[in-house]
Amino acid sequence: MIKERKTWGARVLIGVVMIYMGILIIAPLVGLVTGVFERGLQPVFLTLTLPLLHQSLSLSLQIALVVVVVQTIFGTLIAWVLVRQDFRFKTVLNGFIDIPFAISGVVVGYMLLLLFGRQGLLFPLVDWLNFRVAFAVPGMFLATLFVCLPFMVREMIPVFENLDRQQEKAAATLGANTWLRFWRVIFPQMKTALIYGITLTFARAMGEFGSVLVIGGGIRGRTETATVFIFRSLDERRFVDAYVAALILGFLSVLIVLVADGIKKAREKKES
Amino acid sequence: MKQIKIFTLFFISVAMALAGCTGGGAEGGSGTDRIVLAAYTTPREAYGQLIPLFQSQWLAETGRRVVFEESYLGSGAQSRAVVEGFEADIVALSLAADVNRIKQAGLITHDWQQNDHNGFVTTSVVAFAVRKGNPLQIQDWSDLRRPGIEILTPNPKMSGGAMWNILGAYGAALRGNIDGIPGEDPEAAMMLLKDILRNVSVMDQSARDSIVNYEMGIGDLAITYENEVLVGRNSGQDYELILPASTILIENPIAIVDVNVDKHGSREVTEAFLDFLLTPEAQAIFAQHGLRVVNPEAAAASAEFYPEIDDLFTVDFFVGWDQVMIEIFGDGGLYDQVLLQVHRR
Numbered sequence: 194m195i196k197e198r199k200t201w202g203a204r205v206l207i208g209v210v211m212i213y214m215g216i217l218i219i220a221p222l223v224g225l226v227t228g229v230f231e232r233g234l235q236p237v238f239l240t241l242t243l244p245l246l247h248q249s250l251s252l253s254l255q256i257a258l259v260v261v262v263v264q265t266i267f268g269t270l271i272a273w274v275l276v277r278q279d280f281r282f283k284t285v286l287n288g289f290i291d292i293p294f295a296i297s298g299v300v301v302g303y304m305l306l307l308l309f310g311r312q313g314l315l316f317p318l319v320d321w322l323n324f325r326v327a328f329a330v331p332g333m334f335l336a337t338l339f340v341c342l343p344f345m346v347r348e349m350i351p352v353f354e355n356l357d358r359q360q361e362k363a364a365a366t367l368g369a370n371t372w373l374r375f376w377r378v379i380f381p382q383m384k385t386a387l388i389y390g391i392t393l394t395f396a397r398a399m400g401e402f403g404s405v406l407v408i409g410g411g412i413r414g415r416t417e418t419a420t421v422f423i424f425r426s427l428d429e430r431r432f433v434d435a436y437v438a439a440l441i442l443g444f445l446s447v448l449i450v451l452v453a454d455g456i457k458k459a460r461e462k463k464e465s
Numbered sequence: 466m467k468q469i470k471i472f473t474l475f476f477i478s479v480a481m482a483l484a485g486c487t488g489g490g491a492e493g494g495s496g497t498d499r500i501v502l503a504a505y506t507t508p509r510e511a512y513g514q515l516i517p518l519f520q521s522q523w524l525a526e527t528g529r530r531v532v533f534e535e536s537y538l539g540s541g542a543q544s545r546a547v548v549e550g551f552e553a554d555i556v557a558l559s560l561a562a563d564v565n566r567i568k569q570a571g572l573i574t575h576d577w578q579q580n581d582h583n584g585f586v587t588t589s590v591v592a593f594a595v596r597k598g599n600p601l602q603i604q605d606w607s608d609l610r611r612p613g614i615e616i617l618t619p620n621p622k623m624s625g626g627a628m629w630n631i632l633g634a635y636g637a638a639l640r641g642n643i644d645g646i647p648g649e650d651p652e653a654a655m656m657l658l659k660d661i662l663r664n665v666s667v668m669d670q671s672a673r674d675s676i677v678n679y680e681m682g683i684g685d686l687a688i689t690y691e692n693e694v695l696v697g698r699n700s701g702q703d704y705e706l707i708l709p710a711s712t713i714l715i716e717n718p719i720a721i722v723d724v725n726v727d728k729h730g731s732r733e734v735t736e737a738f739l740d741f742l743l744t745p746e747a748q749a750i751f752a753q754h755g756l757r758v759v760n761p762e763a764a765a766a767s768a769e770f771y772p773e774i775d776d777l778f779t780v781d782f783f784v785g786w787d788q789v790m791i792e793i794f795g796d797g798g799l800y801d802q803v804l805l806q807v808h809r810r
Contacts, residue, residue, distance in 0.1 A: 306549050306550075309550075310549035310550045311548065311549050311550035311570075312548075312549065313549075313550075316550070327549060327550045327551070328546065328549075328550060328551040328552070410503075410536050410538070410546050410551045411536050411537070411538060412501070412534050412535065412536045412551075413534065413535045413536065414534065415534055425537070427677065428506060428537075428671075428673050428674065428677060429509065429510070430677070430680075430697075430700050
């Protein structure tokens, strides 16, 4: 790399970006951390031993994990079909994928209530099966699945679009079967996007609030996720509880993002 | 390939480690009863104290453990959730109309107002929270119409508390107990509401959200329950309580949801819990948390903290909730009309 002398214009630009990021991201984080330790360590330890905190974090993680697994499989599948297959309604389907970006979580929760609530369209079916969707974890899982739909798909589509068909054909000529072609030719090119898709999906799932509150009902210890726990703690003026939970959530997300970034860098280094 | 393995491994291990620490939960076998409580937001600190007390009493009396599942949302939201299928055994809500909605859905099959306290467990009054020292010298409803005063009150479409607030102002005006407003003049009473609503800067979804936002420094005054102010002051807030000369008595209902208790087989324990909440002992705990109580013994014991109001009226002044829900809070009702006039300007 050639070291360039920075011009004034460049310095100003860098300065603007730093200040903007500082105000937007760093300042609230600093506020959060000072909030946690405002009254010393004692209340923080007390919070960390709260069973309700463990239960809510655990529920968030369980939902997020299952959502990540399902979205990884179906998101990739959707992207593949959209890129490789031609069929009627393809454009419509493509447009539908972004709907979760546009709809607020509260509305998502309410739509599910209209489906699975006691007066809902599908209620007779789930009731007959003696299964609970509304005000239970399955409903919250569905809501989170809904809001997380676009991430994996949008990560994978460009990858599949840019795949070099020549390589696939060459592999086929050399006698590789479909599975082998996928595993040896296509999959290696998906890796970076896959990691990003998982990271984004996970972070979004952990952070989901409105829809899981509406469909879950915020029942302590049963349908209370980490974000709902934070909301309730603020309402109860248990500020340290709220800050600590928020910090843990933030820490998890940052950790995942950093690991994903690190892996991406390592891969780039290897390739260059 | 190696990196992705590391990533996957890392991801799963972190998640598993955290997901693993679920900590028991509220699972129970035989010898355990379960009560699902759906409540509005204000009395939750009281229930935080009452539930452990009932649990130990129930254990002593029957030898059985009772676990609680609690949910606290705005009264209207909670009522709709139960109608939509949240299987609460008992509902403790802000106003009778929200219980009636559940009754109309066919989930409550008995006459829940058929007891010594007409189905109510606590009461309170609509009051104001003002900043320390009352810098704006707010004493009564008429002060709320002064231009430039920033008011917080929750949204009546979502919060029971907000309905009480509107009824408090409107009723006091109709009764002619506000300076400068002739009694029995719906026109003048609507003008008052309009002036007050014009000063409202934030409309939160529940009474608690509203007062917590007030604590964050928003607004000059919050219209709220007396008990919200008392609970806030107990937790170290320095705002002050102002009781208007004429205001409405808030009556908070509690009712067993027949369909759900029969489905869960929890009628016996839930009825015991309801009886417990009406004992002088439990009512005294409500009184500690800022609520006026329905048990005469407990009410007398806590009377010094709850001054009498000159002109206290109930929802019956407006004939009743059925009437109020249509004429005042129904679509195109009085509230909608006033709000329309506020936004038009």
